[in-house]
Amino acid sequence: MNKKGGARVGEVVLVNAYKKFFREYFNFKGKTSRLDFWYVILSLLIFSIIPTAILSYLIFGSLMNISGGENVQEIMESTFLNIPIFIIGIIYLFLLVPVITMTVRRWRDVGLRASGIILIFCLLVLVVILGFIIHLKQNIIIDFLIIIISSMFLITLMPSQICCTNSKNRISQFFFCSKSER
Secondary structure, three states, X not given: OOOOOOOOHHHHHHHHHHHHHHHOOOOOOOOOOHHHXXXXXXXXXXXXXXXXXXXHHHHHHHHHHHHOOOOHHHHHOOHHHHHHHHHHHHHHHHHHHHHHHHHHHHXXXXXXXXXXXXXXXXXXXXXXXXXXXXXXXXXXXXXXXXXXXXXXXXXXXXXXXXXXXXXXXXXXXXXEOEHHHX
């Protein structure tokens, strides 16, 4: 609480970021500020690590105690252990859509056009599919994944409108918004 009895600024920003996160569940057209994006992403990361760690400890600790290290496959197939995994999986799938839409809005805020964003996602999906087809045995697939994911991460760190350009180059116009559009 601050001296006037109101909530702290960080608390309000976090609450507003989550409101926007869920209110714009399917909105690809707006923009998301760096602060809103990272508040939500980092808090989701923290909140997802805790139940995942506890569940992993309970499952694998129980497996090793019960089986003495043997017949782990049979115990993993039991319904009792699959229920919490299923529930966490459903929660992660529920959160996947707004995370993707928020990421697209963040990239739009940076200055990427929809065509550039779609190309980045298509490249990511293509590399993942190729990885599954050749079973990720090729180092080049892993290298491409690292490059694409690192680029996606770096884009989210950029300030607003940094990628806007006045260039007449068609490639630049394909990927980046013009400054006059802003």
